[in-house]
Amino acid sequence: MNILNKVFLSGDPEETKKIARQIAEKIEVGDVLLFYGGLGAGKTLMIKSMCEYFGVSEDLVTSPTFNILRMYRGKNGILILHFDFYRMEKTDIDFFEFDDYLNEDAIVFVEWAEKVDKDIFYGKYMEIFIDVDEKGTRKIRIKG
Numbered sequence: 148m149n150i151l152n153k154v155f156l157s158g159d160p161e162e163t164k165k166i167a168r169q170i171a172e173k174i175e176v177g178d179v180l181l182f183y184g185g186l187g188a189g190k191t192l193m194i195k196s197m198c199e200y201f202g203v204s205e206d207l208v209t210s211p212t213f214n215i216l217r218m219y220r221g222k223n224g225i226l227i228l229h230f231d232f233y234r235m236e237k238t239d240i241d242f243f244e245f246d247d248y249l250n251e252d253a254i255v256f257v258e259w260a261e262k263v264d265k266d267i268f269y270g271k272y273m274e275i276f277i278d279v280d281e282k283g284t285r286k287i288r289i290k291g
C-alpha cells in the first residue's frame with residue numbers, strides 16, 4: 148500500500164494512532180515529517196504513536212511547545228528530533244541555528260511546520276495535514 152498522497156479519516160484517537168503507525172512503517176532515518184493542523188488537531192498524538200513504533204516510550208513524548216525541541220532515543224539508538232514552533236516568532240526562527248540541531252541520521256518531526264521555511268530541512272520530507280470537521284472527525288492527508 149502506498150500511503151503517500153492518501154487521505155485517511157479518523158473518528159477517534161485510537162484510529163489516529165493506528166494511522167500514525169502505518170505512516171511510521173514507511174519512515175526511514177533522514178526523513179522529515181512536517182505536521183500541519185490547529186491546536187488539538189492531533190499532531191502530538193500522531194508523533195507519540197510514531198515514536199512508540201521506533202521504541203520510544205509514549206510517556207516521554209510530550210509537546211515541546213515550551214522547549215521548541217525534544218530529542219528521543221529509540222531502539223537501535225535511533226535518534227528522533229521533535230520540534231514544535233507554535234510559540235516561535237518569525238524573528239526567533241530567523242535566528243534559530245537549525246544546523247546545530249538538524250542531523251541527517253535522525254528522524255525529524257515538526258509541529259507547526261507552517262512557521263518555518265521547509266527548505267531549512269534536508270531533502271526528503273513528507274507533509275501531514277490534519278483537518279478537524281464540525282463533528283470532530285480528523286481528515287489526515289499525506290503528501291510525499
Ligand SMILES: Nc1ncnc2c1ncn2[C@@H]1O[C@H](COP(=O)(O)OP(=O)(O)O)[C@@H](O)[C@H]1O
Pocket residue numbers: 157158159160162163184185186187188189190191192193210258283284285
Ligand atoms: N480523531 C482524533 N484524532 C486525534 N485526536 C483526537 C481525535 N479525537 C479526539 N482527539 C483528541 O484531541 C487531542 C489532540 O491533542 P494533540 O495531539 O496534543 O494536538 P496538537 O498537537 O495537534 O495540538 C487529544 O486530546 C485527543 O485525545
Ligand SMILES: [Mg+2]
Pocket residue numbers: 190191210231258
Ligand atoms: Mg502538539
